Amino acid sequence: MTVAAGVRASILVFVVALLQAGVVSSTFVFGGAPDLxxxxxxxxxxxxxxxxxxxxxxxxxxxxxxxxxxxLGVTSLVLTLAGFWAGRYGETTGRGRQLAPALAVGVITVLxxxxxxxxxxMLGDAxxxxxxxxxxxxxxxxLNLLLAYPVFWLVRKVVGERFVAKxxxxxxxxx
Amino acid sequence: MPRQRSARSAALGVxxxxxxxxxxxxxxxxxxxxxxxxxxxxxxxxxxxxxxxxSSQGGSMSGVxxxxxxxxxxxxxxxxxxxxxxxxxxxxxxxxxxxxxxxARLRAENQRLRQEAIQNQFAAxxxxxxxxxxHFVSGKTFPRDFTYVSATLxxxxxxxxxxxIVIAAGSGSGVRVNDPVITPDGLVGLxxxxxxxxxxxxxxTDPEAAASAVDARTRATGIVRHARGTRDTLVLxxxxxxxxxxxxxxxxxxxxxxxxxxxVYPKGIPIGEVTSVGNSDINPFKQVxxxxxxxxxxxDAVLVLVPKSRTSSR
Numbered sequence: 001m002t003v004a005a006g007v008r009a010s011i012l013v014f015v016v017a018l019l020q021a022g023v024v025s026s027t028f029v030f031g032g033a034p035d036l037x038x039x040x041x042x043x044x045x046x047x048x049x050x051x052x053x054x055x056x057x058x059x060x061x062x063x064x065x066x067x068x069x070x071x072l073g074v075t076s077l078v079l080t081l082a083g084f085w086a087g088r089y090g091e092t093t094g095r096g097r098q099l100a101p102a103l104a105v106g107v108i109t110v111l112x113x114x115x116x117x118x119x120x121x122m123l124g125d126a127x128x129x130x131x132x133x134x135x136x137x138x139x140x141x142x143l144n145l146l147l148a149y150p151v152f153w154l155v156r157k158v159v160g161e162r163f164v165a166k167x168x169x170x171x172x173x174x175x
Numbered sequence: 176m177p178r179q180r181s182a183r184s185a186a187l188g189v190x191x192x193x194x195x196x197x198x199x200x201x202x203x204x205x206x207x208x209x210x211x212x213x214x215x216x217x218x219x220x221x222x223x224x225x226x227x228x229x230s231s232q233g234g235s236m237s238g239v240x241x242x243x244x245x246x247x248x249x250x251x252x253x254x255x256x257x258x259x260x261x262x263x264x265x266x267x268x269x270x271x272x273x274x275x276x277x278x279a280r281l282r283a284e285n286q287r288l289r290q291e292a293i294q295n296q297f298a299a300x301x302x303x304x305x306x307x308x309x310h311f312v313s314g315k316t317f318p319r320d321f322t323y324v325s326a327t328l329x330x331x332x333x334x335x336x337x338x339x340i341v342i343a344a345g346s347g348s349g350v351r352v353n354d355p356v357i358t359p360d361g362l363v364g365l366x367x368x369x370x371x372x373x374x375x376x377x378x379x380t381d382p383e384a385a386a387s388a389v390d391a392r393t394r395a396t397g398i399v400r401h402a403r404g405t406r407d408t409l410v411l412x413x414x415x416x417x418x419x420x421x422x423x424x425x426x427x428x429x430x431x432x433x434x435x436x437x438x439v440y441p442k443g444i445p446i447g448e449v450t451s452v453g454n455s456d457i458n459p460f461k462q463v464x465x466x467x468x469x470x471x472x473x474x475d476a477v478l479v480l481v482p483k484s485r486t487s488s489r
Contacts, residue, residue, distance in 0.1 A: 018247070018254040023262060051212045058216045062223075066243035067251050072236065073223030080216045123228055 001052055001162070009044060009159040013056045016040045017063035032139025037064065038112055039147045041079050042086040042104050043155040048162050050087025057083030071123060078116050082108045105148040106141060113137045304475060311359035312478065318441035321480040324348045328474050329373055338381035338401070338471070339364075344479055345372045353439050355480045361445035361468035362386065362428060363477050374479070379446070380407055380471050386440050387429040390449070393419045396429055399446055399465060407471055409447055411463035416454060418461070424449040426465050441480065 001009070020037040027033055037060050045053025061076030086104045097103075117132045230236035270277075312323055326344035344350050346369050356363040356376045364384060368375040377384050380401045388399040388411055395418035397411040411426055426449060430442025445468050453462035 014250075015254065018251050019258065022251050022255045023258045027262065027265065050209055054213050054216050058220065061220075063247065066240060067247050069240065069244055071224060072227035072240055073220040073225075076223065077217065077220035080213070080220055084213050119224075123224070 001048055001159075005048075005159045006052075009048070009052065009056055010059070012155070012158050013037075013040060013044070013060045014063060017060040018067065020060075021064045021067040029143060030139040032136040032143060034143035034147055035109065035112075035140060036147065036151070037061075038079065038082055038109060039105055039144050039151045040155060041083040042108050043101065043148075043152045044159065045083040045086030045088075046090035046100060046104055046152070047156055048087070048159060049091055050084045053083030053085075053087035053090075054080045055083070057081070074116070074119055074123070077119065078112050081115070082112050085111075101148045101152040102145055105144050109141050109144045110137065113140070301475070307359045308476070308478065316443065316445075318443070318480060320483055321441060322483055323478040324350055324481055325476060325478055326350075326374075327476045338378040338384070339367070340376050340378065340474060340477075342374050342376055342477055342479070343372065345370045345374050347371045348479075349481050349485065350374050350479050351481075351485070355440045355444070356477050357444055357480060358469055358474070358477055360470070361447065362440065363469055363471070363474065365439060366479065376477070378471050379409065379467065379469075386446065387431065387438055388426050388446055389429040390414075390418075390420050391425040391427045392421075393424065395420050397460075397463065399426065402464065407467060408450075409465040409467050411449070411465050412460065414461040414463055416459065416461055420449060420452050420461060420463050422449050422452060 016037050020035065024036045025033050041053060041057040041060055044056050057079030058076045061074075061079035062072070064070070064075045065072045086108060089104055090100065113133060117129060226236045227240065308325065311317060317323075324344045326342040326348070329341040329343045331340050340363075342356070350366060350369055352366055352369055354366040354374075356366060362379055364376045364378040364381070366374050367377045379386065379399065382401050382403070385398050385400045387396065389396050390411075395414055397414040399409050399411055402408040402410040411420070414420055426446045428440040428442060428444040428446060429438065430440055430444075431438050447465040447467040449463055450466045451462075451464040453464075455462065
């Protein structure tokens with residue numbers, strides 16, 4: 001990742017984290033709010049690899065935790081793992097697949113919700129599993145899926161892609 | 176053979192994605208770096224969680240978080256201000272979608288609250304009445320030889336000429352015919368019919384009803400009965416002309432007993448207040464009008480007086 005791409009990605013994650021903490025998380029549609037930051041981190045992971053995904057996930061989560069005065073590190077941990085997993089998926093089986101953004105966003109949204117619930121439960125917070133995993137998760141999942149491709153397109157425009165398509169250097173004909 | 180390569184792609188000359196060929200040592204170094212980064216970040220997050228969770232309010236971690244939040248606050252406010260018009264637009268559109276359902280919900284809520292307000296008014300009134308009743312039955316003016324059965328009003332006979340009520344207490348509660356019925360305000364009437372769960376009470380305003388009464392101040396005696404041609408007014412009849420009765424005097428039940436017999440009404444129950452006193456040459460008695468203390472048209476609940484002798488013998 002070039003320095004310029006890193007700076008652009010940092011600004012993007014910073015702004016999206018502030019947006020997520022201040023605006024998006026309180027914009028309820030059908031009973032749930034989208035997680036724009038998670039979608040951006042997943043897109044970064046898919047496009048730039050597991051290490052950038054994890055690093056930007058950690059940084060974005062830290063900003064959210066600071067702004068919302070939540071327990072420091074909780075959102076960072078969730079988004080670090082989300083970015084890393086998205087990155088690993090992009091580096092291996094998901095690379096070049098059209099459905100990769102939707103699949104990654106869908107699976108990681110569900111896993112992040114479950115992991116977040118477990119973390120908060122372990123920290124002794126009052127959590128209602130039905131509300132976290134059913135009432136708000138289903139609309140959040142749908143909204144995240146709706147955002148997946150536009151965000152993926154935007155992130156690709158801003159930070160570029162690590163694995164670019166190259167013309168075939170050699171061709172082997174099998175008869 | 177690599178997956179992306181095919182005869183078709185070669186023939187069409189399209190681009191295929193190729194894994195960058197990297198030496199084995201470089202690949203393992205990349206994997207190690209990846210593991211180190213993710214491990215470090217997870218560890219850092221766990222350290223942050225632990226410190227943040229364990230530090231008390233005003234502790235070092237709290238200070239760090241507070242400082243961080245302070246630094247980020249201008250940016251957060253700036254972003255919120257930039258986004259606010261869009262958010263307002265969204266809220267406005269959203270409110271349009273919800274306006275119809277909101278109106279229906281608010282109408283239903285309004286109706287429910289109105290019903291609750293009416294119920295509360297009734298409850299408050301009932302509460303005040305029951306307090307008054309409790310105060311009365313535990314007070315000194317309550318007849319000593321009697322206990323009471325509290326009963327709510329079940330209904331009134333529909334005919335206008337019948338001055339009676341039906342109450343929700345009957346023989347099952349120990350109520351018998353000729354038991355006096357009162358409220359904390361004063362005398363109501365007499366039980367005239369009883370079933371197991373209800374009883375009919377003849378009001379003092381019934382033309383057939385009568386009660387021996389006395390002027391509480393002068394001890395002038397007479398009989399209280401309904402004044403003909405009026406709705407709720409009573410007269411104190413059979414008061415001798417030489418007895419002194421004045422306007423404003425209180426009239427109470429006389430309550431007598433002789434030769435093992437006693438009046439149905441116990442002594443000293445308030446009936447009403449004298450509103451006018453008249454004399455005529457042709458009438459051997461005074462004409463005394465009494466305004467009853469009890470509002471017979473607004474009875475909600477009453478007390479049936481039951482002799483203690485009956486309850487002790489049961």
